[in-house]
Amino acid sequence: MPWDELKPRKFVAFERELDGISRQTMEDHYKLYEGYAKKANECRKILNEFDYSEIEGNQVYSPLRAVSVDYTFALLGYKNHDLYFGHLGGEGGSPQGRFAELVGAEFPGGVAAWQEAVKKDASAARGWVMVGYDLNDGSIFNYIMDTQNLWAVYNMVPVLAIDVYEHAYVRDFGATPDGRKQYVEAFFRNLSWDHVNRQLAQAEAARRGAEQSGAREPEPAGAQSS
Numbered sequence: 481m482p483w484d485e486l487k488p489r490k491f492v493a494f495e496r497e498l499d500g501i502s503r504q505t506m507e508d509h510y511k512l513y514e515g516y517a518k519k520a521n522e523c524r525k526i527l528n529e530f531d532y533s534e535i536e537g538n539q540v541y542s543p544l545r546a547v548s549v550d551y552t553f554a555l556l557g558y559k560n561h562d563l564y565f566g567h568l569g570g571e572g573g574s575p576q577g578r579f580a581e582l583v584g585a586e587f588p589g590g591v592a593a594w595q596e597a598v599k600k601d602a603s604a605a606r607g608w609v610m611v612g613y614d615l616n617d618g619s620i621f622n623y624i625m626d627t628q629n630l631w632a633v634y635n636m637v638p639v640l641a642i643d644v645y646e647h648a649y650v651r652d653f654g655a656t657p658d659g660r661k662q663y664v665e666a667f668f669r670n671l672s673w674d675h676v677n678r679q680l681a682q683a684e685a686a687r688r689g690a691e692q693s694g695a696r697e698p699e700p701a702g703a704q705s706s
């Protein structure tokens with residue numbers, strides 16, 4: 481399917497009153513998301529329209545390099561927020577469903593220990609905490625990212641995304657480490673575990689599909705399963 485322009489989507493979270501995260505914060509935040517879509521489209525168009533027979537390739541500075549790098553910032557800015565807004569507006573509570581099952585089986589100490597870890601990760605990251613499903617080995621893990629695009633990992637499908645940029649919480653909770661902690665608590669009170677589980681179901685289906693289609697190379701007999 482050829483690439484098409486990104487369009488900002490509508491989200492349930494904007495039709496509901498969130499607990500602790502104000503409407504004004506959400507509306508201001510949405511404007512950033514619209515900006516990421518616009519700039520991703522702009523960068524992609526420029527990259528498609530460069531005359532590659534003429535353009536300079538230079539690793540110190542070149543327009544090709546600059547737009548290529550900033551494209552990833554804009555594109556992931558769009559994708560990160562698409563998940564973030566998509567899974568707000570829920571009922572919160574403890575992790576549920578398949579997500580809880582996988583994390584409970586995999587994380588040392590189980591679901592409660594995972595939740596403690598992810599909250600601490602939210603204090604350690606400068607941009608995002610991504611809980612991701614790895615298409616290669618089927619594991620689920622907490623990752624931190626310092627910007628929209630920095631430390632993103634291949635084949636890791638984000639299923640839960642906590643935006644810890646200050647724009648996500650300063651208006652409601654203040655620009656302090658404690659304010660961020662309060663925001664993270666509010667984030668979990670508004671999280672839709674159904675949405676998280678839908679993301680996870682898509683990722684697991686993609687991994688299964690690759691296996692069933694034969695696209696995934698079978699492991700040699702006797703090899704340890706990863």
Ligand SMILES: [Fe+2]
Nearest residue numbers: 509643645648
């Ligand atoms: Fe954000």
